[in-house]
Amino acid sequence: MNLDFSVVPPFAGALAIGALWTILITALAGAISLIVGIGLALARIYAPGWIRALLAVPVFIILGTPLLLQLFLVYYGLSQLGLRLPAFFTGVVGLGLHYAVYNADILRAAILSVEQGQYEAGRALGFGRGATLRHFVLPQALYRALPQIGNNILVLLKDSVLVSAIGIMELVLSAQLAISRTFRPFEFYISVAAIFYLINLALEWALARITRRTEAMR
Amino acid sequence: MMTPMVELKGLRKVFGRLEVLRGIDMSVDKGQILSLIGPSGSGKSTLLRSVNLLETPTGGEVWLDGTRVNADLKGLAYERHVNGLRREMQMVFQQFNLFPHLTVMQNLTIGPMKLLGLSKAEAEARGEELLCKVGLAEKALAYPARLSGGQKQRVAIARALAMRPKVMLFDEVTSALDPELVDEVNAVMKDLAAEHITMLIVTHEMRFAAEVTDWAVFMDEGMVVEEGPPDRLFSDPEHPRTRSFLRKHLGA
Amino acid sequence: MDLDLIMRTTQFLGEAALMTLALTAGSLVLGILAAGAIVVARLSRWTAVRALVAAYVSVMRGTPLLVQLFVLYFGGPQIGLTLSPFAAGVVTFGLNIAAYMSEGLRGAILSVDKGQTEAARTLGFGRLATMFHFILPQCAALMIRSLGVNAVILIKGTALISTIGVVDLTYSAQRIMTSSSQPFEVFGIAAAYYMLIVFGLTRIMRLAERRFALPDEARA
Ligand SMILES: Nc1ncnc2c1ncn2[C@@H]1O[C@H](COP(=O)(O)OP(=O)(O)O)[C@@H](O)[C@H]1O
Numbered sequence: 001m002n003l004d005f006s007v008v009p010p011f012a013g014a015l016a017i018g019a020l021w022t023i024l025i026t027a028l029a030g031a032i033s034l035i036v037g038i039g040l041a042l043a044r045i046y047a048p049g050w051i052r053a054l055l056a057v058p059v060f061i062i063l064g065t066p067l068l069l070q071l072f073l074v075y076y077g078l079s080q081l082g083l084r085l086p087a088f089f090t091g092v093v094g095l096g097l098h099y100a101v102y103n104a105d106i107l108r109a110a111i112l113s114v115e116q117g118q119y120e121a122g123r124a125l126g127f128g129r130g131a132t133l134r135h136f137v138l139p140q141a142l143y144r145a146l147p148q149i150g151n152n153i154l155v156l157l158k159d160s161v162l163v164s165a166i167g168i169m170e171l172v173l174s175a176q177l178a179i180s181r182t183f184r185p186f187e188f189y190i191s192v193a194a195i196f197y198l199i200n201l202a203l204e205w206a207l208a209r210i211t212r213r214t215e216a217m218r
Numbered sequence: 219m220m221t222p223m224v225e226l227k228g229l230r231k232v233f234g235r236l237e238v239l240r241g242i243d244m245s246v247d248k249g250q251i252l253s254l255i256g257p258s259g260s261g262k263s264t265l266l267r268s269v270n271l272l273e274t275p276t277g278g279e280v281w282l283d284g285t286r287v288n289a290d291l292k293g294l295a296y297e298r299h300v301n302g303l304r305r306e307m308q309m310v311f312q313q314f315n316l317f318p319h320l321t322v323m324q325n326l327t328i329g330p331m332k333l334l335g336l337s338k339a340e341a342e343a344r345g346e347e348l349l350c351k352v353g354l355a356e357k358a359l360a361y362p363a364r365l366s367g368g369q370k371q372r373v374a375i376a377r378a379l380a381m382r383p384k385v386m387l388f389d390e391v392t393s394a395l396d397p398e399l400v401d402e403v404n405a406v407m408k409d410l411a412a413e414h415i416t417m418l419i420v421t422h423e424m425r426f427a428a429e430v431t432d433w434a435v436f437m438d439e440g441m442v443v444e445e446g447p448p449d450r451l452f453s454d455p456e457h458p459r460t461r462s463f464l465r466k467h468l469g470a
Numbered sequence: 471m472d473l474d475l476i477m478r479t480t481q482f483l484g485e486a487a488l489m490t491l492a493l494t495a496g497s498l499v500l501g502i503l504a505a506g507a508i509v510v511a512r513l514s515r516w517t518a519v520r521a522l523v524a525a526y527v528s529v530m531r532g533t534p535l536l537v538q539l540f541v542l543y544f545g546g547p548q549i550g551l552t553l554s555p556f557a558a559g560v561v562t563f564g565l566n567i568a569a570y571m572s573e574g575l576r577g578a579i580l581s582v583d584k585g586q587t588e589a590a591r592t593l594g595f596g597r598l599a600t601m602f603h604f605i606l607p608q609c610a611a612l613m614i615r616s617l618g619v620n621a622v623i624l625i626k627g628t629a630l631i632s633t634i635g636v637v638d639l640t641y642s643a644q645r646i647m648t649s650s651s652q653p654f655e656v657f658g659i660a661a662a663y664y665m666l667i668v669f670g671l672t673r674i675m676r677l678a679e680r681r682f683a684l685p686d687e688a689r690a
């Protein structure tokens with residue numbers, strides 16, 4: 001056995017930057033997954049039949065294939081279409097869209113669970129259909145879906161490493177750069193795992209706090 | 219002197235910081251039918267569950283027919299000791315707890331077959347006899363989900379009897395039933411009483427207790443407050459706490 | 471559309487699909503066995519065992535699968551563990567999904583009413599016999615369902631093996647995507663293979679679930 005963790009500290013700065021990228025990617029992709037997820041959930045409930053049928057296809061494909069393969073498609077596909085976008089952008093959007101589908105599933109169920117009584121109450125007050133949705137149904141649905149969406153964000157955090165496969169800087173890639181100089185994969189990947197575990201713990205704690213705070217609103 | 223069938227000596231049970239049983243002494247003779255009454259939360263269930271070690275007593279002694287139940291054993295030896303003794307004292311629960319994946323007959327035969335070594339034929343003969351006794355012979359092949367609450371509870375009693383226990387423990391067995399189903403269960407218990415099976419009955423039905431049992435114990439806050447023959451205890455309680463409890467429950 | 475390319479890709483990816491299938495099968499067997507062991511350990515009467523296994527589950531769930539794969543495959547040789555890429559994949563994916571599966575199995579066991587255990591113990595059954603005769607029969611179908619959900623996650627997770635050079639579906643698809651100029655067609659064919667595997671496995675799981683489900687009359 002030949003382990004020497006003292007090779008890690010000199011690269012602490014590089015790893016910290018990688019960690020910041022990871023957090024940024026998670027935050028951006030998480031935001032996209034939430035916003036698009038809400039849109040998708042609403043469309044799947046309220047949109048005309050043909051739109052719903054049309055949406056079913058990408059949803060089906062996203063649920064049935066690996067995220068990594070989807071990232072490759074976005075990466076190579078966009079450039080094929082003549083769109084020269086930075087890899088960072090395609091990675092974040094790909095990640096976000098993937099989790100949007102998962103969030104939409106949860107949100108759809110949550111919206112349907114609030115719908116009836118609240119909807120009627122809103123309409124009875126004189127609100128229109130859209131306003132009722134926005135002011136009464138959606139907020140409650142969001143609160144209800146929060147624990148599961150939080151769970152998805154935790155999974156997203158860990159899946160964010162996959163964007164390293166299309167060359168986007170984040171923790172794993174910054175570790176790989178250090179490994180290419182030190183030839184010490186074990187020490188660096190264990191360190192990356194430890195950093196992820198800590199970020200994961202912090203995020204879990206924050207999500208649990210938010211969930212508890214909003215408990216009364218469910 | 220005869221050995222009591224069940225004997226509790228200084229039984230104590232603590233949950234965290236809550237002292238639920240604070241030194242209970244109690245003795246039930248063979249063939250005696252004892253009712254345990256008291257306000258909700260006074261520790262009646264915990265007492266019954268300590269007798270068959272669903273709860274481990276914090277202190278004191280539990281004896282069954284001359285054998286120490288909460289023996290000072292560890293690990294597997296304790297496990298074996300407890301499993302053996304439990305067969306001899308069967309409990310009927312408020313929530314029935316029938317096995318939903320087994321038919322009524324299988325509910326009755328699984329214990330005797332797997333634990334007492336009866337053959338399938340012997341166990342089913344015993345099961346049929348007991349189902350007749352509780353008036354459910356025609357339900358042998360039904361699953362519990364298809365029975366009414368009263369029927370479920372009668373099956374649960376039959377399941378317990380199938381183990382031929384020395385003692386039967388009843389924990390508010392009619393409390394979860396619709397009022398019109400209570401009598402059919404009580405009728406079965408009266409039949410058992412007539413056979414002088416040793417029984418400890420936790421109940422809220424004073425009339426039933428007075429009619430069926432020959433000793434009544436009133437508990438409050440984890441202690442025995444007062445006991446005696448039910449006629450005497452119910453008509454002429456000595457302790458003010460007994461009196462106020464009975465006033466509420468006799469509906470006078 | 472280039473029909474010839476599509477034909478060749480379909481054939482080429484068909485072979486890669488076999489690799490994905492083998493990887494899935496190996497990881498699934500290891501995963502289910504390990505998940506069973508984890509559940510047993512979590513029911514242990516020794517606190518230290520329970521804590522250790524809980525920590526294992528927490529770490530497996532709290533760190534990225536890709537990093538776990540890299541620790542084992544690239545870092546393994548440093549601690550005397552040199553594995554082929556395929557073996558590293560099976561071990562990593564199996565032990566990872568086991569952590570998730572164990573949670574599902576445990577949830578299924580906990581979903582059985584506590585009264586069932588009390589009733590069985592009251593009859594005089596021991597801990598093991600209670601589990602075997604009363605708890606497992608009541609939650610087997612639920613267990614299989616949760617295993618199925620995790621198996622689908624596992625299938626998609628095996629794509630990570632492409633990062634260490636195993637020629638699986640994702641590896642081959644990516645290769646053709648870079649060399650041909652038809653990423654959408656290639657993706658479509660690879661996706662079809664993945665969904666075929668997912669579909670097949672879901673069918674098997676559904677059959678198993680039905681086999682272990684309680685009869686209709688037994689359900690409330
Ligand atoms: N497993 C337990 N953990 C903590 N407290 C318990 C537990 N079981 C019972 N208790 C408490 O013990 C007290 C007595 O409960 P119980 O024996 O069920 O009373 P009874 O059957 O007379 O209504 C209650 O305050 C109850 O909350």
Ligand SMILES: [Mg+2]
Binds near residue numbers: 262
């Ligand atoms: Mg009680």
